[in-house]
Each structure stands twice: as C-alpha cells, then as structure tokens.
Amino acid sequence: MNLLVVLALVGPWPAxxxxxxxxxxxPPKAAGLVLAGAAVALAGATALALAVLVGGGLxxxxxxxxAGRMSLPWLVSTSPAAVPAALAAGTALAVAARLAARRWRGQQALLRRTWEAVDAHPVGGDLTVLPDAAADAYALPGHRGxxxxxxxxxxxxxxxxxxxxxxxxxxxxxxxxxxxHLLSRATRIASAAHPALRGLRAPLAFHLERWADEDAAAAVGDRRLAAAAVARAALAASDTGRREGLLLAAATGPVPRRVxxxxxxxxxxxxGRALRVAAAGLLAVVxxxxxxxxxxxxxxxEYVEQARSVVRGR
Structure with a gap:
C-alpha cells in the first residue's frame, strides 16, 4: 500500500x-482544457493517496x-511505520486544504470588491467604462446572479x-x-494539493489568453489587427496586481509570444508522431x-480484511 501511495505522489511531476x-x-482551446483537466485529476489522485495513508494510520x-474487530498486534507488526506516515500525510492534507480554502476565499473577496467598485458606474449592455487614471481592461465574471x-x-x-x-x-x-475564469480558478485551487501542479498555472494562463486572442481575431476577421491591438493594449496597460488568475485581461501574459x-x-x-507521443504520455501518466x-x-x-481474519481465526 505504501509503495503505491509513494508512486502516486511522484506521478504528478512527469504528468x-x-x-x-x-x-x-x-490549439489554445484544447490546450486550456487539457491543462485544467490534468490539474484537477492529479489533485484528486494526490488527495486520495494521502487519505489512504491517514486511514492506514487511524x-x-x-x-x-x-470497533472494526481487527487485530491490533497484527496491524502494528505488519505496518510499523503506518502511524508516522499517517501523521505526515495528515499534515500535508491539512496544509493543502487550508491553502485551497485561502485561495478560494481570496478569489471570492477579489470578485466581491471588484463588483462593488464596478457597480458604482453605469453599464451599457455588458460593458462598463471606468473613469480611472490607469489604462486597464478585464473580464469580470458573473457574481450573485x-x-x-x-x-x-x-x-x-x-x-x-x-x-x-x-x-x-x-x-x-x-x-x-x-x-x-472557472478553468483558471480550478487549476489554481487544485495546485494546492501538490507542488508539481503549480507548474500548470502559467501555461494555462497563457493558453487562455491565446484562446481569447483567436476568438477575437475570428470576430474581427483580421489577425494582424488583433496582433496590433494586443500589443498596443499591453503597452498602454498598467500592472494592477489584483487579478490572481480570476480577472483575465488582454494585456496580460507573455505578449510577444501571443503577438x-x-x-x-x-x-x-x-x-504527427510528436502529438501522438505527447498525448499518449500524458494519458498514461495521469x-x-x-x-x-x-x-x-x-x-x-484488503489490509482491513486481513486484520479481521486474524481475529476470526483465533
């Protein structure tokens, strides 16, 4: 059991x-879905593996x-390291849960503050123009209906x-x-489960911007115009430092690559072979x-059943 858990906890790195x-x-849309899906699946696998260690120690x-009618001497003799492993796994689970909850609360607070600021200004359709001094633009997700x-x-x-x-x-x-924003939030929260998953956040942010770039280029029917607009918006924009993966904006991310x-x-x-190998590798590792x-x-x-069979065999 412990060997399987260790391998499961190592798996996210190559994944x-x-x-x-x-x-x-x-393409950007498929890339965004792959990255977010991998983050959620690997976070779930990590949480389950840690929970198994905690259960074994309990x-x-x-x-x-x-209560389970199990032989305690048999349990101790067959898995002497179960309790220390459970303590370590329980600590890791608690830290991950606290970090995930803090990120969720932080994003909710950001959303609430932004809506409070935006609500003070008139709206035309789905557009709100703010009379701020700084150049900025972002997509504000829906909130409370x-x-x-x-x-x-x-x-x-x-x-x-x-x-x-x-x-x-x-x-x-x-x-x-x-x-x-849902893909971004899910990946950011999932990354609390395992340090390797933090490596998915920056690529996802890039591909989400590329996804929106391609949709915008298709909407206006001019890719060169879209490239010029992205570059000009990035030059004009100010770094607000408030997005935290929630308020997505055209002027963020590695703009030269996007252009x-x-x-x-x-x-x-x-x-081609490279695509098939990469897809098969990801699927296999996840x-x-x-x-x-x-x-x-x-x-x-099975461990529980064996411990019970020792008691029944007496």
Whole structure:
C-alpha cells in the first residue's frame, strides 16, 4: 500500500511535464482544457493517496481496531511505520486544504470588491467604462446572479483605435463566453494539493489568453489587427496586481509570444508522431497516478480484511 501511495505522489511531476508538452502542440482551446483537466485529476489522485495513508494510520488506534474487530498486534507488526506516515500525510492534507480554502476565499473577496467598485458606474449592455487614471481592461465574471461584464477604463479606450477597441472587447467577451475564469480558478485551487501542479498555472494562463486572442481575431476577421491591438493594449496597460488568475485581461501574459502567434496562421490540431507521443504520455501518466491511488485504497480495504481474519481465526 505504501509503495503505491509513494508512486502516486511522484506521478504528478512527469504528468505536469507531459501536459505542458502536449499543450504546446495543441490549439489554445484544447490546450486550456487539457491543462485544467490534468490539474484537477492529479489533485484528486494526490488527495486520495494521502487519505489512504491517514486511514492506514487511524487503524492503529486501539479504539478503531476494536470497533472494526481487527487485530491490533497484527496491524502494528505488519505496518510499523503506518502511524508516522499517517501523521505526515495528515499534515500535508491539512496544509493543502487550508491553502485551497485561502485561495478560494481570496478569489471570492477579489470578485466581491471588484463588483462593488464596478457597480458604482453605469453599464451599457455588458460593458462598463471606468473613469480611472490607469489604462486597464478585464473580464469580470458573473457574481450573485449578475451576468459577467467587460470592464474597460477610459485611458485604455483612448489608447486604442476604433477597430483595435473592437478587438479588445471581443477578447474580453471571449473570456466570459468560454468561462475561462472557472478553468483558471480550478487549476489554481487544485495546485494546492501538490507542488508539481503549480507548474500548470502559467501555461494555462497563457493558453487562455491565446484562446481569447483567436476568438477575437475570428470576430474581427483580421489577425494582424488583433496582433496590433494586443500589443498596443499591453503597452498602454498598467500592472494592477489584483487579478490572481480570476480577472483575465488582454494585456496580460507573455505578449510577444501571443503577438507572434497572431501574425501566423490560425492554429489547427497538428498531426504527427510528436502529438501522438505527447498525448499518449500524458494519458498514461495521469491514468497511472489515478490508478495507483485507487489501488492503494483497495489495498487498504484488503489490509482491513486481513486484520479481521486474524481475529476470526483465533
């Protein structure tokens, strides 16, 4: 059981590398879904593996052994390290749960503060223009029954031409339509479960911006215009330091890479050996981690049954 758990906890490291490699080969939408899905699956496998270790240690409590009609001497003799392992796993689970809860609360507080600030200004359709001094624009997710909004400051609008403004608004609307904030939030919270999963957050942020870039380019029908708008918005924007993966914006992320991509042809799903190898590698590593965690849970069940059989055999 402990060996399976150890392998399950090591699995996210190669899985993250495989996910990042595969994402670089896919169109932005598929890449974003792959990265977020891998983060959630690996976080679940990690949590299950740690829970199995905690469960194995709890069986060594005299009260638990008696309630389950298990032989405590047999449990102690077969798994002498179960209690220390359970303490370590329980600590890791508690730290991960606390970190995930803190991130959730922080994002909810950010959403609430932003909506309170935006509600003080008039809205036209899904657009709110703020009279701030700094150039900024972002997609504000819906909150408490209110639909999402595109929020733009007056200086940002002034920095762009009319057609560039169309690109900016289409980009932010693409974030809302694609519900990109949910993918970002899920990955950010899931990354609390395992340190390797933090390596998925930056690639996901990039591919979500690329996803919105491509939707905006398709909406205006001009990829070069979209590239120019992204570059100009990035030059005009100020770093607010308040997004935390929730308020997605056209002027964020590695802008030069995004501009280069927009100046090239529209992305398509590639064909070739590299794609097949990357996809197979990711699927294999993620599935392996999940199966190891499930297998360790099954072995815990067998462990309990063996301890009970010792009592029944007396």
């Amino acid at each position: 993250v590398a495989a996910a990042r490699r595969l994402a670089d080969l896919l 069986l060594h409590l005299p009260q638990m052994a008696a 209110r639909p999402g909004r595109v929020v733009v400051t007056a200086p940002m609008l002034q920095a762009l031409g009319r057609r560039e403004r169309d690109v900016l608004l289409a980009h932010e609307r693409a974030h809302l339509a694609g519900r990109h 280069r991509a927009l100046l090239g042809p529209a992305p398509r799903v590639p064909r 599935a392996f981690s999940v199966m190891l965690s499930v297998g360790s849970a099954y072995e815990l069940h």
